[in-house]
Amino acid sequence: MGFILAAAGSAVGLGNIWRFPYEVGLGGGAAFLMMYLIFCFVLCLPVMVTEIAIGRKTQKNAAGAFVELGFKRWKILGLFGILCGVIILSFYNVIAGWAFGYFFEMVGGNFSIAENFGEYISDITKVGLYGIIFMIATALVVSRGVSGGIEKLSKILMPTLIIMILALVAYSFTLPNAMEGVKFYLVPDLSALNSSTIGGALRQAFFSLSLGMGALITYGSYLSKNENVITSAVQITLMDVGIAFIAGLMIFPLVSFNNGGDMSMVAADQAGPGLIFITLPGVFETIGSWGSFVGAFFFLLLSFAALTSTVSLLEVPVSYVIDEFKVKRRKAVIIMSIIIFVIGIPSLLSGGYSQFFSSGFKLPGLKDPDFITFFSGVADSFLLLGGFLIVTFGAYVWKKENLNEELANGYPGFKNSLVRKLFNFAITIVCPIMLAFLFVVVVLNNFFGISIL
Numbered sequence: 427m428g429f430i431l432a433a434a435g436s437a438v439g440l441g442n443i444w445r446f447p448y449e450v451g452l453g454g455g456a457a458f459l460m461m462y463l464i465f466c467f468v469l470c471l472p473v474m475v476t477e478i479a480i481g482r483k484t485q486k487n488a489a490g491a492f493v494e495l496g497f498k499r500w501k502i503l504g505l506f507g508i509l510c511g512v513i514i515l516s517f518y519n520v521i522a523g524w525a526f527g528y529f530f531e532m533v534g535g536n537f538s539i540a541e542n543f544g545e546y547i548s549d550i551t552k553v554g555l556y557g558i559i560f561m562i563a564t565a566l567v568v569s570r571g572v573s574g575g576i577e578k579l580s581k582i583l584m585p586t587l588i589i590m591i592l593a594l595v596a597y598s599f600t601l602p603n604a605m606e607g608v609k610f611y612l613v614p615d616l617s618a619l620n621s622s623t624i625g626g627a628l629r630q631a632f633f634s635l636s637l638g639m640g641a642l643i644t645y646g647s648y649l650s651k652n653e654n655v656i657t658s659a660v661q662i663t664l665m666d667v668g669i670a671f672i673a674g675l676m677i678f679p680l681v682s683f684n685n686g687g688d689m690s691m692v693a694a695d696q697a698g699p700g701l702i703f704i705t706l707p708g709v710f711e712t713i714g715s716w717g718s719f720v721g722a723f724f725f726l727l728l729s730f731a732a733l734t735s736t737v738s739l740l741e742v743p744v745s746y747v748i749d750e751f752k753v754k755r756r757k758a759v760i761i762m763s764i765i766i767f768v769i770g771i772p773s774l775l776s777g778g779y780s781q782f783f784s785s786g787f788k789l790p791g792l793k794d795p796d797f798i799t800f801f802s803g804v805a806d807s808f809l810l811l812g813g814f815l816i817v818t819f820g821a822y823v824w825k826k827e828n829l830n831e832e833l834a835n836g837y838p839g840f841k842n843s844l845v846r847k848l849f850n851f852a853i854t855i856v857c858p859i860m861l862a863f864l865f866v867v868v869v870l871n872n873f874f875g876i877s878i879l
């Protein structure tokens with residue numbers, strides 16, 4: 427149970443509630459959603475199973491795991507993953523700070539923050555302070571070891587968040603023009619598919635499932651040998667995808683309501699990363715006297731979901747530093763949090779405070795030339811490459827027979843099952859080919875503006 431909660435806590439976060447809806451918006455709606463679902467189950471699930479199996483087999487950190495299996499050179503893959511975790515946490519912490527700050531804004535009944543979102547994120551004292559608070563909170567949790575109180579807390583808070591989103595879905599459906607939003611979200615327009623939307627869907631899938639950087643190698647070591655790795659991975663994926671899906675079901679009717687049935691604004695740059703921050707406050711306002719309470723509670727739960735993800739992001743480099751350099755956990759946590767916070771400073775400045783970091787990254791493929799968009803593009807590319815290398819490693823270097831043997835622990839019928847055949851087909855053929863190809867598609871599209879699909 428501890429493993430599922432920790433892994434689901436890592437997966438469910440800002441990726442589901444903040445990033446997923448705006449990516450769907452930019453990606454043209456339902457067609458993006460369709461690709462996302464296919465990628466999660468066909469390409470990502472096998473990567474997840476492989477990561478967890480490596481972690482459980484070796485009981486090591488993301489880099490040490492490869493050495494433990496006897497492949498010293500592959501340690502570099504783990505190191506890249508760790509670097510990737512550092513990069514992601516550096517900007518993720520900034521966005522988590524935005525969400526946490528919204529808690530206070532909602533407590534104060536400041537619904538007009540939606541119109542002043544641009545000002546809010548460029549207010550460096552505010553977002554800087556929230557960023558520091560969030561990093562300290564993450565550090566405190568990680569320094570006590572991951573399996574402590576946070577799991578107990580997430581057992582209560584995760585279902586609460588789900589119930590709250592479902593309640594907001596129900597409410598949003600009663601608002602005028604809601605159906606235009608639902609249509610945008612659920613009726614696919616296949617002409618929206620191109621390099622950018624297909625690549626975007628795969629990037630979103632990897633990011634949201636915390637894949638490709640060894641987070642699940644690290645967490646895999648918590649999984650007991652009696653548990654079924656495949657069922658666990660399916661559960662995590664279903665939970666993560668399910669929460670993202672209902673977040674979309676909540677947002678799009680609200681967008682449509684706010685814009686009088688016009689869904690063109692979500693596809694415009696105007697929406698992007700600000701989408702939930704711009705859409706939600708106005709809706710909380712319509713709730714009336716309870717609006718401030720509901721809004722505050724929502725952003726508090728969102729901050730908590732973000733915290734269980736930042737904890738997993740920090741745990742990856744920390745467990746590496748503890749194992750490799752034999753330092754105490756506390757010291758490793760302090761050093762890594764400071765380094766990561768410093769690396770996050772350009773992201774803090776990219777909300778408008780610094781002209782250069784807010785609009786200086788004019789690469790041909792980037793929709794927004796700010797530093798966070800650039801950095802998250804770099805991180806996502808690493809995740810895809812990491813995912814490709816991890817399955818390839820599992821299938822051909824460590825060898826699928828050894829991987830299969832690990833998967834049979836906790837799954838007695840695995841050997842003769844159809845699941846085994848499908849899994850092996852996925853890791854030897856489908857995933858390596860498709861991930862390598864889509865990695866090239868994403869890099870060309872994102873950094874060079876070249877679309878081959």
Ligand code: PHE
Nearest residue numbers: 437439440441442633634636
């Ligand atoms: N999956 C997390 C989210 O959706 C983000 C994350 C990415 C966490 C990679 C760990 C590793 O918010």
